[in-house]
Amino acid sequence: MIPYGRQEITDNDILEVEKVLRSDFLTQGPIVPKFEKSVADYCGASNAIAVNSATSALHIACLALDLGPGDWMWTSPNTFVATANCGLYCGANVDFVDIDLNTYNMSVKALTDKLAEAEKSGLLPKIVIPVHLAGQPCDMIAIYELSKKYGFKIIEDASHAIGASYNLTKVGSCSHSDIAIFSFHPVKIITTGEGGMALTNDEMIANRLTHLRNSGNTRNKIFMQPRPENEIWNYQQIELGFNYRMTDIQAALGLSQLKRLDKFISRRREIAKHYDKAFDCLPIKVPVQLKGTLSSYHLYPICIEENKNEITQKEIYNILWKNKISVSLHYIPVYLQPYYQSLNFKRGYCPNAESYFKSALSIPIYVGLSLENQNKVINIISNSFLEYKQE
Numbered sequence: 001m002i003p004y005g006r007q008e009i010t011d012n013d014i015l016e017v018e019k020v021l022r023s024d025f026l027t028q029g030p031i032v033p034k035f036e037k038s039v040a041d042y043c044g045a046s047n048a049i050a051v052n053s054a055t056s057a058l059h060i061a062c063l064a065l066d067l068g069p070g071d072w073m074w075t076s077p078n079t080f081v082a083t084a085n086c087g088l089y090c091g092a093n094v095d096f097v098d099i100d101l102n103t104y105n106m107s108v109k110a111l112t113d114k115l116a117e118a119e120k121s122g123l124l125p126k127i128v129i130p131v132h133l134a135g136q137p138c139d140m141i142a143i144y145e146l147s148k149k150y151g152f153k154i155i156e157d158a159s160h161a162i163g164a165s166y167n168l169t170k171v172g173s174c175s176h177s178d179i180a181i182f183s184f185h186p187v188k189i190i191t192t193g194e195g196g197m198a199l200t201n202d203e204m205i206a207n208r209l210t211h212l213r214n215s216g217n218t219r220n221k222i223f224m225q226p227r228p229e230n231e232i233w234n235y236q237q238i239e240l241g242f243n244y245r246m247t248d249i250q251a252a253l254g255l256s257q258l259k260r261l262d263k264f265i266s267r268r269r270e271i272a273k274h275y276d277k278a279f280d281c282l283p284i285k286v287p288v289q290l291k292g293t294l295s296s297y298h299l300y301p302i303c304i305e306e307n308k309n310e311i312t313q314k315e316i317y318n319i320l321w322k323n324k325i326s327v328s329l330h331y332i333p334v335y336l337q338p339y340y341q342s343l344n345f346k347r348g349y350c351p352n353a354e355s356y357f358k359s360a361l362s363i364p365i366y367v368g369l370s371l372e373n374q375n376k377v378i379n380i381i382s383n384s385f386l387e388y389k390q391e
């Protein structure tokens with residue numbers, strides 16, 4: 001089976017994890033802060049808070065920006081369900097902004113129009129969550145300018161985009177957002193098994209994220225309230241938090257992987273370039289890179305365009321699976337999921353996201369993909385255009 005994505009684990013990764021297993025601390029010891037500092041330094045952000053998943057990071061990021069009942073959170077429909085769910089966890093209303101058919105990211109035009117409408121009805125969002133799909137950064141300057149005009153906060157869902165850059169800064173620097181989040185799930189660029197991180201340049205937000213991942217507890221004297229001298233108070237719960245902590249076992253794997261991040265990105269970009277060339281003459285739209293951006297190529301989504309032989313996305317999907325290539329689709333528009341349908345979203349709500357959904361396929365891209373296997377994928381796709389329906 002050739003998967004669409006997978007982790008790369010080396011002997012050194014295993015050694016680093018083993019060291020933790022033989023040490024004094026299994027969870028949140030000395031390695032978690034080391035991993036946090038390394039990621040923050042890599043991205044150029046002042047704070048990084050490691051948690052047990054990107055889903056958790058999104059949840060506490062929304063809470064740290066005071067999202068609650070009655071508020072609106074907007075995101076892209078072309079994302080993993082967790083990006084939308086975090087708004088619902090906070091009791092807020094969630095809505096979707098259609099995508100741009102060039103980048104498959106949230107459309108700035110659609111966002112601009114929707115904000116103007118929302119202002120009239122007094123239902124402006126408190127938070128907007130752009131998603132850097134496949135590792136292609138969104139137009140953050142434009143979204144940032146809109147946030148200043150309309151007064152919303154920005155959380156970047158950068159689950160796909162560690163190692164990508166925008167305008168000469170790394171994604172995660174938060175130069176145009178309040179918080180950026182990463183995922184370290186095994187199919188993502190670097191992995192900790194399960195894991196996530198929230199980055200921010202705001203000290204207050206960083207403190208709240210730190211409390212929220214740890215049941216709302218603090219040992220920091222700055223936040224603790226005065227108590228009688230003769231009582232022992234070595235920690236205090238100051239808000240309602242969760243156990244979203246990352247373990248040192250996970251952080252050791254992450255730290256070891258981080259050392260290879262730049263190598264991972266250049267390998268992914270090499271694979272992407274090979275696909276770009278191979279599909280040049282076929283009715284396939286390959287991922288674009290906007291000027292001034294560098295994609296991390298977490299995914300390589302192709303869109304099957306109209307063609308003479310009328311081969312559809314679904315048919316190519318089936319052919320690839322028959323040949324033991326487990327292609328995937330990123331993503332089914334979130335609001336078409338049965339759960340979101342029960343919240344009354346209608347088919348046709350975001351036409352671009354739906355048209356992408358009907359033509360896109362995520363084909364294999366990962367560090368360990370051999371040239372031989374990549375060529376196999378290319379040949380099967382190319383041949384399916386040549387041979388199909390010629391009987």
Ligand SMILES: *Cc1c(COP(=O)(O)O)cnc(C)c1O
Nearest residue numbers: 053054055080082159183184185
């Ligand atoms: C993977 C992913 C998430 C969730 O990440 P977990 O670490 O699995 O919780 C959220 N958003 C996007 C866009 C993702 O791809």
